[in-house]
Amino acid sequence: MKTMSEVILDRIADGTSIAQLKREYGLSQKDIITAALFGVAELREEYMALLAKNKKKKFR
Numbered sequence: 001m002k003t004m005s006e007v008i009l010d011r012i013a014d015g016t017s018i019a020q021l022k023r024e025y026g027l028s029q030k031d032i033i034t035a036a037l038f039g040v041a042e043l044r045e046e047y048m049a050l051l052a053k054n055k056k057k058k059f060r
Contacts, residue, residue: 004025004031005034018032
């Protein structure tokens, strides 16, 4: 089951405007910012995993 932040980010990625999402879901600016921060945290996690994988390859 997706979190609201994931739903928001998926819809934005599909081209839905933030204004439309606010109308459809009754979202506040805080909800949008929370979703953005969630997305940044996910990207950071993926980046750190890639860095760790790269470091392992260097030391082999």
